Amino acid sequence: VQRRSELFHGIIRELKAAGLPVAGADRLRMGGELAVKDLTALLSFLAAPEDDLSLAAVLRSPLFGWSEDALFRLAHDRQGSLWQALRGQEATYGATLAVLSDLLDRADFLRPYEMLERVLTRHDGRRRIVARLGAEAEEGIDALLAQALAYERGEVPSLPGFLAWLAAAEVEIKRQTGAAGDAVRVMSVHGAKGLQAPLVILPDTAATESPLNRALRKTCRRPQPRCARPCATPCGRSASGCSTSP
Secondary structure, three states: OOOOOHHHHHHHHHHOOOOEEEEEEEEEHHHHHHHHHHHHHHHHHHOOOOHHHHHOOOOOOHOOOHHHHHHHHOOOOOOHHHHHHHHOOOOOOHHHHHHHHHHHHHHOOOHHHHHHHHHHHOOHHHHHHHHOOOOOOOHHHHHHHHHHHHHHOOOOOOOOHHHHHHHHHHOEEEEEEOOOOEEEEOOOOOOOOOOOOOOOOOOOOOOOOOOOHHHHHHHHOOOOOOOOOOOOOOOOOOOOOOOOOO
C-alpha cells in the first residue's frame, strides 16, 4: 500500500477474519499493541491498587480471562474499591487473588523488568497472551521488556516512574521481514523495498482525487451567471472573478 492508512489496517483485519495466516503490520506503535496495554494496565494496578479501571482491564485481559458477566457480578453494588471487593470473595476468585497478591507483595521490591518477567514466566502470562492474541503479540511483549531495561539503565527504577516514562515515549516496532514464513505480509511500498515474494498484490494503486479538485468539480457543476467577458477557468469564471452582464 502507499501508506499505513485505514485501508492498510482494514486489509489485516479482513485477512484475520477470513482465517488466513497474516504477519500483521510491518511497523506498529508499541503503545497500541493489546498485549502491551494489558501488561501496562497490570503495572498501573500494582502501582495503585485503588485504580479500578486498570484492575477491570486486567481481569478482562488474557492474563485472567474473566468474562464481562463475572466482572459485572464482582463490581455491581460493591462497597469500596474493586480490589477490596475481590479480596472479600476469596472462595470464589481464589486463583486470581493469589496471583495479584503475589505481585502486590513484590511491587515495592522488584524492578519493572523483573515484575514483567514474573508475570510472563512464573504466572504463565506470555503463553496466555499469545494463545489469545496470536504469535505477533510476542513482538509487543519483547519490546516492552526492552523498554523496561532501557528505563532502568538511566533512571532509579520504580513502577510509577516506568509508567510515566513509558507514557512519554513513542516507540515504533519494526517487524523482521524474514520472520513471516508463509503468512501474508501487509507492507507499505517503502517498507517493501528490496524484498521479493512469489505473489505481490498492489491494492492501493487507484488514482485519488485531491480535496481541491473535488471542490472545483462540485463548483463547476453549479449553474453560473452569464459573464460579460470571456472566462479563463473551466467553470466559466475568470480567476479574478466575473462581472455579470445586466
